[in-house]
Amino acid sequence: MKISREWATPITIGAFSLMAVTGLLMFFHLDSGLNKFAHEWLGWVFVAGVSFHAAVNWAAFKRHFVSSKVGRAIVAAFAIALLASFVPLGGRGAAPPVLAMNAIAKAPLSAIAPLTGRPVEALVSELKNAGIDISGPDTTIASATGRSREAQGKAIAVLFGGGARD
Structure with missing residues (x-):
């Protein structure tokens, strides 16, 4: 099966919308019904959609690492934030x-x-x-x-x- 922008981009847009809305609802403790379930499990669709979207747009994606200092800086900042998210905070244990x-x-x-x-x-x-x-x-x-x-x-x-x- 050939990866196509025709479906990779809409999957990414739809999954991002779902993740954004359910994530905001959970953040503000307004989630109900299947919001949390959808956020956790359909997040995999988002990962797949982004992977397909990146594959289809590989040349533009690669440019952010090769020729754009701003692009590298932004990606590096998020990589550091991801690493920092694993650092345990003092005094915070279980829920x-x-x-x-x-x-x-x-x-x-x-x-x-x-x-x-x-x-x-x-x-x-x-x-x-x-x-x-x-x-x-x-x-x-x-x-x-x-x-x-x-x-x-x-x-x-x-x-x-x-x-x-x-």
Whole structure:
């Protein structure tokens, strides 16, 4: 199959439009429905479209590296920005929801009970009924479930949702 501007450029334009709109929606926390899914998965269409577009326009693309100092500088700036994006920032770890779930998983049930509005004895009973082996009020979700995120999620759903969710 021959790569053609007739379809490579429209794919690039369409995929860029999708990526720009869904990216802006996600940035401003206005995304809904399939926005995030489309952004993540259809981003591959954008990569393919840009690759095809660059292949079709190779002579112009190459000129930016060979004869244009401004072109090289811009590409170099983005390459540096890409490299810098891998540098970990001090004090920034996991996302806040993950931090909260980890804190809940590591806290004894007696500390979690006031957050749920139910007595610790009721929590122990509900967790046991859900198949989570809790030995008492000082047990943590993490110690009862091990490293299983699925089991921890189930336990947290029991604690805060009033029952196990499948």
